[in-house]
Amino acid sequence: MIILGVLGAAFGSFACCQAWRVRKHDKSPRSHCMNCKYQLKWYDNIPVLSWLMLGGKCRKCHKKIGVAEILSEVGLAAIFVLSYAFWPLKCELFSNTFETAKFALFLGELVLFAILFIYDARWKEMPTAVLIAGGIVGALFFGTAIAKTWYYWGLSWEIFANVLGALLILPGFYYLLYKVSKETWVGSGDAILCVPLALMLGNFWLAMFCLFLSNMIGSVIMLPVTIAKKKKHAMIPFGPFLIIGFLVVYFCQSYFMNFVSGL
Numbered sequence: 001m002i003i004l005g006v007l008g009a010a011f012g013s014f015a016c017c018q019a020w021r022v023r024k025h026d027k028s029p030r031s032h033c034m035n036c037k038y039q040l041k042w043y044d045n046i047p048v049l050s051w052l053m054l055g056g057k058c059r060k061c062h063k064k065i066g067v068a069e070i071l072s073e074v075g076l077a078a079i080f081v082l083s084y085a086f087w088p089l090k091c092e093l094f095s096n097t098f099e100t101a102k103f104a105l106f107l108g109e110l111v112l113f114a115i116l117f118i119y120d121a122r123w124k125e126m127p128t129a130v131l132i133a134g135g136i137v138g139a140l141f142f143g144t145a146i147a148k149t150w151y152y153w154g155l156s157w158e159i160f161a162n163v164l165g166a167l168l169i170l171p172g173f174y175y176l177l178y179k180v181s182k183e184t185w186v187g188s189g190d191a192i193l194c195v196p197l198a199l200m201l202g203n204f205w206l207a208m209f210c211l212f213l214s215n216m217i218g219s220v221i222m223l224p225v226t227i228a229k230k231k232k233h234a235m236i237p238f239g240p241f242l243i244i245g246f247l248v249v250y251f252c253q254s255y256f257m258n259f260v261s262g263l
């Protein structure tokens with residue numbers, strides 16, 4: 001868990017930096033202060049600690065770095081640890097190759113989601129290249145899950161029917177909203193982001209819960225904000241809520257499935 005926490009913090013720092021780099025088309029090999037161009041030394045790049053020691057300011061020009069940096073580091077560290085703690089088949093982790101591969105892909109996907117989360121929260125859109133990478137990792141995760149099922153139990157049509165259901169509920173529904181509303185209700189990025197979510201959940205019901213939960217969390221958080229701003233048509237970054245909803249459903253999937261089977 002400690003190793004995962006440290007890894008998460010490092011990748012959280014990477015994700016925040018990448019969000020800015022994608023935005024600014026910055027391909028410089030080393031990170032620098034955006035105000036005075038001071039090139040960061042290794043000791044300025046230690047996740048969480050550097051930020052705390054510098055008080056969230058640039059070492060040279062003392063301009064504030066912002067809280068997004070430390071929030072993404074602490075946040076991703078916490079989610080990496082939670083991913084292990086709440087992994088649905090924890091008993092098979094690190095003993096079953098398929099399950100371990102799924103876990104590694106899941107963590108990789110979390111890094112991409114972190115970039116999208118930060119980007120969408122800040123600029124209210126999501127970069128296509130990162131969305132596509134997310135789709136590819138999601139497809140690899142699904143492929144590994146299929147390979148595992150095929151290896152141990154053989155394939156059945158139900159697996160594909162279930163993932164098809166998930167794809168119809170999440171990206172299908174969002175694509176429909178996007179088309180019908182001519183991009184005024186949801187953006188195309190939301191529909192693309194839903195593809196890996198559906199592939200990783202791999203189940204119609206879980207996708208349904210993810211849709212419900214994301215919208216509920218989004219409404220609860222954004223409604224007061226929208227009212228306070230007195231705007232009827234406020235732009236709301238929806239990607240972060242989809243990601244939060246997905247994580248809750250993924251980690252508590254046995255609970256949600258028990259609920260469904262009890263209906």
Ligand SMILES: [Zn+2]
Nearest residue numbers: 033036058061
């Ligand atoms: Zn500076």
